[in-house]
Amino acid sequence: MTPAPLPEPSDQALVAAYRQGDQRAASELVRRHGPAVARFLYSSGALAADIEDLVQETLFRAFRGLERWRGEASFRSWLFTIAGNLTRDAFRRRKGREVISLEDRDLPDRADPDAELAAGELEDRLRAELGRLPRLQREVFLLRAQEGTSYEEIARALGTTPGAARVHYHHAVKRLKELVG
Amino acid sequence: MSGCTRLSDRMPEVVHGRSRWTADEAAHLAACAECRRELALLQATVTLGRRTPRLGDAERMAATIERRLTGIRTRRIGVQRVAGLAAAATLLLAVWTKWPERPVASPAGPSRPAAPALVPLPELELLDPAELDSLLQRMEQPSVGGSTLDAPGLGDLEDTELEQVLATWEG
Numbered sequence: 001m002t003p004a005p006l007p008e009p010s011d012q013a014l015v016a017a018y019r020q021g022d023q024r025a026a027s028e029l030v031r032r033h034g035p036a037v038a039r040f041l042y043s044s045g046a047l048a049a050d051i052e053d054l055v056q057e058t059l060f061r062a063f064r065g066l067e068r069w070r071g072e073a074s075f076r077s078w079l080f081t082i083a084g085n086l087t088r089d090a091f092r093r094r095k096g097r098e099v100i101s102l103e104d105r106d107l108p109d110r111a112d113p114d115a116e117l118a119a120g121e122l123e124d125r126l127r128a129e130l131g132r133l134p135r136l137q138r139e140v141f142l143l144r145a146q147e148g149t150s151y152e153e154i155a156r157a158l159g160t161t162p163g164a165a166r167v168h169y170h171h172a173v174k175r176l177k178e179l180v181g
Numbered sequence: 182m183s184g185c186t187r188l189s190d191r192m193p194e195v196v197h198g199r200s201r202w203t204a205d206e207a208a209h210l211a212a213c214a215e216c217r218r219e220l221a222l223l224q225a226t227v228t229l230g231r232r233t234p235r236l237g238d239a240e241r242m243a244a245t246i247e248r249r250l251t252g253i254r255t256r257r258i259g260v261q262r263v264a265g266l267a268a269a270a271t272l273l274l275a276v277w278t279k280w281p282e283r284p285v286a287s288p289a290g291p292s293r294p295a296a297p298a299l300v301p302l303p304e305l306e307l308l309d310p311a312e313l314d315s316l317l318q319r320m321e322q323p324s325v326g327g328s329t330l331d332a333p334g335l336g337d338l339e340d341t342e343l344e345q346v347l348a349t350w351e352g
């Protein structure tokens with residue numbers, strides 16, 4: 001009989017281990033949360049070529065300011081807050097120029113190329129529209145729709161109330177629904 | 182709470198596979214075009230997330246981040262050291278300027294830069310050529326073993342030599 005696998009350490013345990021000098025804990029945090037941060041950044045309009053650098057910058061800022069994470073919101077939600085600040089700063093530097101690239105998508109082979117193309121176009125329009133949403137609406141929507149985060153958790157991460165998070169989400173849905181007519 | 186609101190609240194859980202529609206919810210969804218559009222929006226958003234470019238090796242990224250953090254820590258320590266030295270220098274300066282035994286400037290006028298200390302030097306131009314030669318010869322004599330321990334003291338000099346040295350010192 002094989003022994004039951006050990007439960008995965010919590011984010012708090014990994015952060016504590018990293019602060020004690022355990023570099024493997026940092027690698028585990030990157031492995032655990034990097035892809036979600038990448039999804040968040042990509043869906044917010046970041047260029048595909050910039051994703052790796054932006055994820056690294058997000059995690060760098062997080063590790064540099066670990067004492068500011070008090071565990072009230074989840075580590076991932078806190079990372080999204082930092083990533084949101086990064087995208088906002090990048091947007092300011094670009095002064096609102098459009099950033100969605102239509103040619104950097106790597107389309108996989110599928111049986112129905114027309115349907116694939118239509119899906120690709122929808123995603124491009126969705127990314128563009130997400131990039132135009134007010135920041136809180138975009139962040140609440142992505143946390144809720146893409147990560148399935150509860151309103152309570154979103155509220156803790158973004159410094160708002162669950163009721164306000166719900167309102168932001170529904171405003172975003174109302175605007176984005178037009179794209180999927 | 183309307184059927185649409187209830188369904189909207191449940192959609193992320195169902196889309197992420199954490200829950201399934203109940204029979205009532207499925208019936209509402211079949212009849213409500215707005216809810217179907219919202220569901221399609223969420224599915225498109227999840228698909229968008231799946232098309233995100235893949236990241237490189239996590240360990241490599243963590244190592245890069247650690248190198249950047251180490252660089253910051255090193256610079257911070259350097260700045261702290263410089264700040265410490267500056268503080269120490271400021272303290273020394275403050276002690277030096279407030280030291281009670283430090284000679285105070287003359288009240289008779291504006292202070293001038295301190296002149297170099299005057300050490301009585303022999304007025305060589307006043308010496309006779311013979312005295313000058315004698316003095317130079319003494320100066321040029323190599324000391325034994327590179328030390329002055331074996332050099333004759335003033336008590337070993339003859340009277341004429343002693344007078345010459347004293348005359349030299351007195352100018």
